[in-house]
Amino acid sequence: MYHDANPLFGDADDWAERSEHWIAETSAILPKRRLRQRNPAPLILCGHGVSMRIENGALVIRDGFTHYPQQQAQYRYFPRDLDLPTRILLLDGSGTLSFDVLSWLAEQGVALARVKWSGEIATVASGTGYAADRDRVQWQHDTRADEAKRLAFAADIIRQKLIASLATLETQFESSRAREIAIEKARAGADRLGHQTFNDINAIFAIEGECASAYFAAWHGMPIAWTGTQRRPVPDGWQTYAGRSSLATGVKAENRNASHPVNAMLNYAYAVKLAQMQIQAVADGYDPTLGIMHNSKRGSPALVLDLVEPERPRIDARILDFIKTNNFAAADFVIRTNGACRLSPQLARKVASLIG
Structure with a gap:
């Protein structure tokens, strides 16, 4: 079973x-x-x-x-x-x-x-097979090889992500000090990325990381509604949202192998969007493994990992809407022996349908 x-x-x-x-x-x-x-x-x-x-x-x-x-x-x-x-x-x-x-x-x-x-x-x-468009793949190579172009691409991608995060913060959360800090940091970060010239991609990632920390801090304490917990209780930590890092990844804080239901739903939704965008990238003639901002690794859709960044806050908004309008039950999730949280198959299908 x-x-x-x-x-x-x-x-x-x-x-x-x-x-x-x-x-x-x-x-x-x-x-x-x-x-x-x-x-x-x-x-x-x-x-x-x-x-x-x-x-x-x-x-x-x-x-x-x-x-x-x-x-x-x-x-x-x-x-x-x-x-x-x-x-x-x-x-x-x-x-x-x-x-x-x-x-x-x-x-x-x-x-x-x-x-x-x-x-x-x-x-x-991909249903269309992989038929590379020479001009588009050449653009990928040229942009990746030219450090100034690569940095400009990365800055624009993260700027788009921060702008999208503003919409999610403003529509999904009530006014609070954490929300206002997150909005302030996202606006300032987007402004810097739009006007500043960068010489190091790590400086761009530092802006992203600071804004992401404030963004998810605004989620802290968000309640999750449960049903049937008198008969089938869930872990106390599942009653509210505490953050993106998983408790199932050891000492190093990581987002993979989610240990909280909200993060498990986010990870699943991100994966569905990645698959959708990878299919589209191949259909459009790009090489999905040739990243510009992300480093290409064997088997990794590095270009799609670049392009999905501005979509993440929009995916977050859909999952937040879903969480707000539903009551969950213990039987919707599995806790694995390492503490990782797994969606039940039919809940996973529901989450996928929100994105796909």
Whole structure:
């Protein structure tokens, strides 16, 4: 079972009830479509036993199993079907697909991305294949190689991020001293990045870091609403929000392997956006591994890590809205033995649907 030996969950009835709750919440989202428009919403799959196969020229998909009893969804898509999504997201879980499926998806321009429970991208296969645009890749090389251009690019990216963070701070949080400090620092930082010339990228990162610290300090103490805690309690630290660093990463403070539900949702949402932007970058002819601000590492979508920065505060706003309008339960999360917090499959699907 997904929640084996985890005391937070209680019994299978709790798990099934919360799974059905999030299925209903996710199903309520129906994107508007123009006449003859191809389905713009991604197909999000989760759970164990996901199956993708080709049957008589059609793609047949069976969603995964997350709880009992469950009505497992099945989808059948024919070539050029308007209901065929442009993206399929696989959220953790397990299952099978064939080489024929990969070929079919490529022919139909469907991208496939898999996101791990930790909020990391496992793999992305662009539906268009990788056909580099020589001019765009050359721009990446030239900008990366010219230190002045690289610094100007980084300063502009972080400036955009700070401007976006202002909107999140102003709309998502009530007036407080911490909020005003964060707003003041973001405005000052954006102004410096827009007018100052930098000789060292670490000076840009220092501005970002100072503003980020103030930004998340404004979140401190934000309440999280819970239901059923008399019967199934949650850790005391989950009642409010304390900060981005995880308690599951040892002495060094890091954001990965979130130990708090809010951070787990943020990490998952960021990963979904990264996958979405990586697919788009490849489709646009860029080399997603060739970063400008971020250093390129083997297998890392460094360019996408650059481009996603201004999107993070907008993602934060969506997750904050979601947290404010929902009550959570112990069965929505798993605590791993190292203290890391993991979303239940159907909650992960809901979070992905907010971004994808």
